[in-house]
Each structure stands twice: as structure tokens, then as C-alpha cells.
Amino acid sequence: MYLKIWMKKWLWSILICVSLLFICFLLLLLTTVKQNEEPSNKYVINQIRLQVNNVLLYIEDHFTSFEQNLNLRNSLQEMSNSLDIDITIVQLDGKIIFNSIEEDPSQFISLKNDLHYDLFTSQQQPGIIKIAFPIVSKTNEQLGNAIFTIDKDVLFPMEQPSTSIFSILFLSGLICFLIIGLAIYITRKANKEILLPLNNLKKSTEEIVKGNYEQKTEYPRVDEIGELYAVFDQMRLEIKNLTIQRDEQEQNQKKLISSISHEVRTPLTTIKAYLDAISEGICPDMDSLMSYIQIMQTNTEKMSRLIDDLFIHTLKELGHIPVNLTEQYSKDVFTNILHPIHHYVQTTGIHFIEPEYIPNVLIRADEHRLEQVLSNLITNALKHTSKGNSITVSINIENQLLYINVIDNGNGMLPEDMPFIFERYFRGIQATSETAVKNEGAGLGLSICKHIMEAHNGSISFKSKQNIGTTFTLTLPII
Structure with a gap:
């Protein structure tokens, strides 16, 4: 659950950061555009001077004749109309000698209130720029003032927003959208392919804890x-x-x-x-x-x-189980083991046949543990044989291995017992039959025999047939 909550917080953090980034970028872009749309006063004055320069030169050349010469006035009116600029010419005493928008202009203006050499935008008419330029003679003497009234849209025609701005805005929005979409996709995929499987694994673990x-x-x-x-x-x-x-x-x-x-x-x-x-x-x-x-x-x-x-x-x-392996000759080892066993078996009425020949080879062995193995095998053979039967021990060499065989012609094993005889506690089905008294034991012997033979780097195996007998084979490596 913690990982799921963490992923939700992570997703919301990305969404908030991307949204704030997009908003900041948008505000920055709008501020830049607005600054571009509102040029500085100095820039505006320079633009106006460029726009009206020819008109101003024309006025300066013919200033003294404007008041009386109708042709000059008409020419100036045509310039005013073609440039879409209102022109007012005022003498130094405030007397109006030309006004492009009034056929019968006022005779005087207030030089203090109506004459501005710096940039002035009419508050009653937004977007209108009204500025005065001095009319100077060739001898640098001021003759009067020319007042120009210009529509801001004429001075700065409305341009289509820059294509690059729209491109940047579009790309920014697209990138933000892709980032948000990618974050949502990663979150859903992680939830489906990581969190959900882990949750299912958690449920399975809980079932195992319950024992299912x-x-x-x-x-x-x-x-x-x-x-x-x-x-x-x-x-x-x-x-x-x-x-x-x-x-x-x-x-x-x-x-x-x-x-x-x-x-x-x-x-x-x-x-x-x-x-x-x-x-x-x-x-x-x-x-x-x-x-x-x-x-x-x-x-x-x-x-x-x-x-x-x-x-x-x-x-x-x-x-x-301590198994102390020492180098010994096989003949001495097995002679010492089999001699007392021979006497014991004979007292039970079973015929015991010792090996005719014991190979005298060097082996690594623990005589005491090997005696336990052979005693256990012969004791088991006694449990499954009757008076008149025999138990035979033979020893031979083959492929650098010493083979010890314990053979009886007793009852043999039940087929259903054979896969389990080396398992601890297993006593066989016969242990619960009428012969249970004869088959006394804890069911531990063969399991221990297997362990001892493996400690000798050897093996123990068997073959058995019911009512015919059983053969156990031990192998020991020859040095």
C-alpha cells in the first residue's frame, strides 16, 4: 500500500510541477508579447518623426505662405489625407493658420495646455497620439509649431502574432501534455504490472502463513x-x-x-x-x-x-556419526568382522557360509562401522530366514571396487516395501503381520547402514524376490 500511495503522490507532484511550469512559461510569453506591443516613448517619437518628416520639411519651406496660399493648403491637406494624419499649424502666438480636420478652425490654442513636444496620448481617445514639432527656418529661427495627431494603429499597423510565438506555445503545451500523459501511463503500467502482481503475491504469502x-x-x-x-x-x-x-x-x-x-x-x-x-x-x-x-x-x-x-x-x-577412515588391508578387516558373526549365526540354527577367499587389498575403512553394517544386514537376514536356510557372504574385486555380498535364501521382501527400505523408521508391512515378533527392530538399521557406506565413499544396494531370498551388495573403493 505504501508503494501505491507513493506513486500517487509522485504522479500528482509531476502534474503540479508541469502545470506550474506551463503557467510560468505562459505568463513569461504574454509579458514578452505585451512588451513588444507597447514600444518605448523614444521609439514612438522616432517613428512619428520618420512618418511626418517630409510633411514637416514641406511646412518649413512654405510656412510664411500657408495662411494666404490656397494651393499650398490644399497640397498639405492631400498629404494629411494620404498619410491619415491630422495636421495643425500654429504660430508662436498660438494662432492656428492650418487645421486638416476643421474648415473653420479656432483662431487660437492654449500654448500651455495644447502644445506638447513630448509624447502625449489623449486620455479621452485611447490609441490617439498627439505631439508637436517646432517649425524652424533655414536660419534656425523657430517660426511656429506643427501639431500631429496620429492613430496608433496607423503608426504601428496591427501585425499578426508571430508564428514563432504560436509554435513555441504549441510545442510547450504539447510537451506538457506528453509529460503528463507519460506520467499517467507509467503510473498505470506500474500499478498493473508491479503493484497488482505484488499484491497477489502478498495474498499467496498470507495463504502459506495460514498453512494453505x-x-x-x-x-x-x-x-x-x-x-x-x-x-x-x-x-x-x-x-x-x-x-x-x-x-x-x-x-x-x-x-x-x-x-x-x-x-x-x-x-x-x-x-x-x-x-x-x-x-x-x-x-x-x-x-x-x-x-x-x-x-x-x-x-x-x-x-x-x-x-x-x-x-x-x-x-x-x-x-x-563418527567415521574414522584409516588405510587397512581388507583381509584383516573382514576376517575380524566375520569370525564372531559366524559363531552367533550358527547358534540360531541357520547355516552361515563365509567367503572362500578374501582379497587382501588396501582400503580406507572404519572397521567398527563396517562391523555395524554387516551385523545389521546379517541380523535382518536372520529375521527373514528359518532353520535350515543359509546366509552367505562373498567378497570379490571388480573395476577397482571391493564388492561384499550378503545373500540369504529366506522369505525375501514384499515388492511394495522395496522403495522405502533405506528410509528411517520404515519397518515394512511384515512388521505389522503375524511375524512381528520375529521382525523386532526400530526400522533404523538400513538407514544408518546407507549413511555409513556413503561416509566410506562407497554404496549399498539390494535385490530381492519374494520366497527366493535377498542379496545386499556393499562397495568400497580400492586405494
Whole structure:
């Protein structure tokens, strides 16, 4: 709104300035014209002298004969008529000896009141100029006075106003009109192409603040405002996706807390039950006691794995999973990892097949983190296999990469689960089925495995077919 008000003020300021400028120019032009129309007294007297010079010379040459010579008087009358000037000849004593407008002129005039050597304009008859010139003989003796009465229009014929003045006035008006029109056009265009789109963008922003991410912003032109609209719409979609991800994450975290609460409660309940049995002396012999202890140990390990997964997941969320890469030989690393896993798998009744040959190449690795990855993959394989099935680990080199394959011939994955297995919290549809007890876990393992392998500049991938089995493949670069 502030920008709109500012533009209105800006437009009015331009209009006022242009109007004042035009008025000042018009007043200046009128003043100039008026000054040209009203010449100075000195200029007027000079013009009159030029106009009547021949007449005045004629009078001076024949002054002594005017009163008696009718021909001279008639000649002077003709001059008066041809020049459209009234002529009065007066002697030094004020006696009129010739008057071009009166056949029987007054005999005398008042030299004090009617004789003026300077410019005199009759107040009773505006536009009439009345001036006297002395009549001088050849010996420079003043003989009398000649009074000339001239119409100002005769002396200064009405001229058509200068074409240049009209041109300047027209051009000035045209320029002012163009400036005003341009200001109005710019204001309207700015209002249509800047203020209105910005106002629409503001409304869309308010909708986003309210949580409505579905209102799409569109702008038909490909310009700076159009680019702003495009970036804004990308931002809207990004915020929408982030909001959906946040909501999904919050929902998954709630499910995770519920799942962990249940999964921790189960082994704790089991441990408590066996401890109560031992404390009450229910165990009949040492073999039964050792069996109880074995069961409690198994449940303790389950809780420990859950807590370890949650701890590593928390570090991953904070971006703080430490992976300390050092140069090591692959044979030593994987021998140390697979030997204890072999013993553990054998106790479950699953046949574990170690690699026949482990390539002895130099790699950059964190043995502890790789052990977590392989343990997680083999633990997942155990969840999907039954007694009599097998888990195979093979290691080979191809294209300067070390490939580690973990293969089982268990149940395999459901096709609908495959796109999501590396997402955190995902436990698969089987986690809610009748096999849920077997598929215990927080759904964090594979997400953490992916993070660890990427920290090794390697990768993790899989292929699976239901009721046939699953193969996970790890790759590590060879130095």
C-alpha cells in the first residue's frame, strides 16, 4: 500500500510541477508579447518623426505662405489625407493658420495646455497620439509649431502574432501534455504490472502463513516479476514438501516411540519374570538356572541392540556419526568382522557360509562401522530366514571396487516395501503381520547402514524376490 500511495503522490507532484511550469512559461510569453506591443516613448517619437518628416520639411519651406496660399493648403491637406494624419499649424502666438480636420478652425490654442513636444496620448481617445514639432527656418529661427495627431494603429499597423510565438506555445503545451500523459501511463503500467502482481503475491504469502500450500501463483509474462513468481512457486512447493516430510517424520517418530516402548517392555517383562522365578526358588537345578540366565541374556542383548540403534540414529540426525577412515588391508578387516558373526549365526540354527577367499587389498575403512553394517544386514537376514536356510557372504574385486555380498535364501521382501527400505523408521508391512515378533527392530538399521557406506565413499544396494531370498551388495573403493 505504501508503494501505491507513493506513486500517487509522485504522479500528482509531476502534474503540479508541469502545470506550474506551463503557467510560468505562459505568463513569461504574454509579458514578452505585451512588451513588444507597447514600444518605448523614444521609439514612438522616432517613428512619428520618420512618418511626418517630409510633411514637416514641406511646412518649413512654405510656412510664411500657408495662411494666404490656397494651393499650398490644399497640397498639405492631400498629404494629411494620404498619410491619415491630422495636421495643425500654429504660430508662436498660438494662432492656428492650418487645421486638416476643421474648415473653420479656432483662431487660437492654449500654448500651455495644447502644445506638447513630448509624447502625449489623449486620455479621452485611447490609441490617439498627439505631439508637436517646432517649425524652424533655414536660419534656425523657430517660426511656429506643427501639431500631429496620429492613430496608433496607423503608426504601428496591427501585425499578426508571430508564428514563432504560436509554435513555441504549441510545442510547450504539447510537451506538457506528453509529460503528463507519460506520467499517467507509467503510473498505470506500474500499478498493473508491479503493484497488482505484488499484491497477489502478498495474498499467496498470507495463504502459506495460514498453512494453505495449494494456491498456485501464476504470472503470464516472462520478465523479472515472472521470475519472482516462478521462484516463489518453487518455494511454495518446497515448503509444502518439507511440511509433508515434517508431518511424516513426526508421525513416524510417534510410531517409533510406541514401537520401542512395546519392544523394550517385552524383554524387560521376560527378564523380570525369570528373575522373580529365580528369587522365589522355582529353579529345580543348575541346568534350569543356566537356561533362565541364557534367556535373560538374549533379551538383554535385544534391548542393547535397540538402544545402540537409537543412539546411532540420534548421531545421524545431528550429523555426528563418527567415521574414522584409516588405510587397512581388507583381509584383516573382514576376517575380524566375520569370525564372531559366524559363531552367533550358527547358534540360531541357520547355516552361515563365509567367503572362500578374501582379497587382501588396501582400503580406507572404519572397521567398527563396517562391523555395524554387516551385523545389521546379517541380523535382518536372520529375521527373514528359518532353520535350515543359509546366509552367505562373498567378497570379490571388480573395476577397482571391493564388492561384499550378503545373500540369504529366506522369505525375501514384499515388492511394495522395496522403495522405502533405506528410509528411517520404515519397518515394512511384515512388521505389522503375524511375524512381528520375529521382525523386532526400530526400522533404523538400513538407514544408518546407507549413511555409513556413503561416509566410506562407497554404496549399498539390494535385490530381492519374494520366497527366493535377498542379496545386499556393499562397495568400497580400492586405494
